[in-house]
Amino acid sequence: MEATTLSSYLVTGGAGFIGANLTELLLTDSSNKVVIVDDLSMGLKRNIPKSDRVTFFEHSITDHDFMSKLLIDEHFDYIVLLAAIASVADSVERPYETHQVNQEANLSMLETLRVNKIPFKKLYFASSAAVYGDSPELPKKETMAVKPLTQYAVDKFATEREVLNYGRLYNMPVVCTRFFNVYGPKQNPKSPYSGVLSIMMDSLKDGKPFTFFGDGEQTRDFIYVGDVVKAIRGLVETPDARDDVFNVANGQQTTLNQVAAALENLTGKKLDATHKAPRLGDIRDSYADASKIDHFDFMQHTSLSEGLAKYVASVQDKA
Ligand SMILES: NC(=O)c1ccc[n+]([C@@H]2O[C@H](COP(=O)([O-])OP(=O)(O)OC[C@H]3O[C@@H](n4cnc5c(N)ncnc54)[C@H](O)[C@@H]3O)[C@@H](O)[C@H]2O)c1
Numbered sequence: 009m010e011a012t013t014l015s016s017y018l019v020t021g022g023a024g025f026i027g028a029n030l031t032e033l034l035l036t037d038s039s040n041k042v043v044i045v046d047d048l049s050m051g052l053k054r055n056i057p058k059s060d061r062v063t064f065f066e067h068s069i070t071d072h073d074f075m076s077k078l079l080i081d082e083h084f085d086y087i088v089l090l091a092a093i094a095s096v097a098d099s100v101e102r103p104y105e106t107h108q109v110n111q112e113a114n115l116s117m118l119e120t121l122r123v124n125k126i127p128f129k130k131l132y133f134a135s136s137a138a139v140y141g142d143s144p145e146l147p148k149k150e151t152m153a154v155k156p157l158t159q160y161a162v163d164k165f166a167t168e169r170e171v172l173n174y175g176r177l178y179n180m181p182v183v184c185t186r187f188f189n190v191y192g193p194k195q196n197p198k199s200p201y202s203g204v205l206s207i208m209m210d211s212l213k214d215g216k217p218f219t220f221f222g223d224g225e226q227t228r229d230f231i232y233v234g235d236v237v238k239a240i241r242g243l244v245e246t247p248d249a250r251d252d253v254f255n256v257a258n259g260q261q262t263t264l265n266q267v268a269a270a271l272e273n274l275t276g277k278k279l280d281a282t283h284k285a286p287r288l289g290d291i292r293d294s295y296a297d298a299s300k301i302d303h304f305d306f307m308q309h310t311s312l313s314e315g316l317a318k319y320v321a322s323v324q325d326k327a
Contacts, residue, residue: 014041014061018084020069021091023051025195025203026134026187030088030237032057043082045069046091055194069113076120086244087121087131089114089171096138099160100288110163111170118174130181130244135168135253136161137188137229137294146261147297150186150253157291168253175251183243183250188257188296192233192315193322205230205267209323212277222286224265229257229295232315235308242306249304257296258309270313274320 017034021027022044028051034040041061047068056064067074069091079087092110093099099106114133121128140148141155156162168184175182195206211218239256243249268279286292301307310318 014039015085016040016082017042017086017088018045018078018082019043019088019090020045021051021089021094022046023048023053023055023064024090024094025051025055025192026190026233026236026240027051027088027090028055028057028194029192029233030090030240031062033234033237033241035059035061043078043084045075045078050094050196052196068109069117070108072113072116072120075113075117076124079117079120079126080124083126083128085129087117087128088240088244089117089131089133092134093160096158096160096290097287099158099163103159106159107163110160111167114167115170118170118180121180122174122178128181129247130183130250131171132240132244133167133171133182133184134240135164135184135186137186137255137257137296138291139165139168139186140291140294142291146293147259147295148255149297150255150300172251172253181247181250184253185239185243185256185301186253186296187236188229188231188255188294190233190236191230192319195233195319204228204264205271205319208264208268208271208279209275209319212271212275212279213323215277215280217280217282218268220264220281220283221290222292223283224268224281225263226286226290227261227263227293227295229260230262230267230312230315231256231258232310232318234315234318235310239301239307242304246304246306254301255296255298256301257298258312259296259298260312261293261295262312267312267316270316271320274316275324 023046
């Protein structure tokens with residue numbers, strides 16, 4: 009019988025919300041194995057699926073020597089760069105640290121791959137809708153001018169460009185996405201910006217007060233994490249999907265007040281809401297033109313009502 013060769017994935021940030029959901033999805037294919045590097049600054053060890061096809065290193069991606077050795081020794085087929093200080097608010101508090109993690113560490117990995125001529129099938133980087141800033145033009149399209157307004161957004165845009173430049177200049181197979189607001193199981197309510205929906209859910213569950221920064225009429229484009237991880241897998245495993253950046257979103261505008269009402273409906277509880285002034289760096293309205301990634305068959309769109317129902321069920325299961 010022929011021995012099966014496993015496809016190897018490196019997932020940085022694999023103990024985090026999106027990384028853990030991705031690892032779970034990758035393991036459904038018995039020909040995949042996953043190495044996770046995460047310093048657990050935001051991710052949780054219990055998020056990591058238990059499997060002999062998962063190896064976990066509790067380590068920072070800013071450790072150049074460690075990451076270089078790992079890339080040189082392992083020769084991964086797929087490299088998925090998700091580790092980040094993923095909160096815009098945190099990046100306003102800790103701009104230099106954000107830069108070191110969100111940009112420098114990723115550039116250092118690209119350089120290791122280039123200098124050592126390490127072959128791989130695809131390198132993927134997770135950028136963000138934050139790069140569009142507060143330009144009034146809607147929907148946000150990949151070709152429009154960017155306006156990164158925080159350190160988080162600056163580093164996401166810079167790294168996205170670096171990844172694409174390494175692809176172009178050194179013929180590396182690379183691809184990037186700009187996520188809009190991702191929600192779903194395993195989201196850590198401690199993450200104060202991208203997880204607005206999970207903080208709301210947490211408040212409803214425990215009867216804690218919830219603060220709207222603004223009137224709650226600000227809009228976001230929410231996408232279910234199950235759709236996001238299928239998009240990542242699809243992009244890395246599709247050879248033609250390369251040298252490009254894709255919005256990953258539903259293409260729909262939803263107010264925070266609408267999300268609150270839907271969650272109240274699903275849980276049968278009332279949110280104890282207060283309002284404060286909008287925060288520095290927060291963006292009022294955002295939704296995507298997601299037509300570019302929709303050309304691929306792997307892209308799926310779970311409706312907000314279905315996604316929220318799955319999310320609420322996952323939180324109630326844990327209670
Ligand atoms: N969730 C969203 O709505 C959203 C939107 C846009 C972009 N993104 C991007 O997607 C990626 C994943 O986001 P997420 O929502 O899963 O966030 P998350 O905070 O749950 O996951 C990020 C992970 O990176 C880890 N990490 C942070 N610093 C690290 C370091 N120095 N070394 C190793 N690991 C480190 C954290 O512990 C965490 O597990 C991030 O790059 C984020 O910027 C997310």
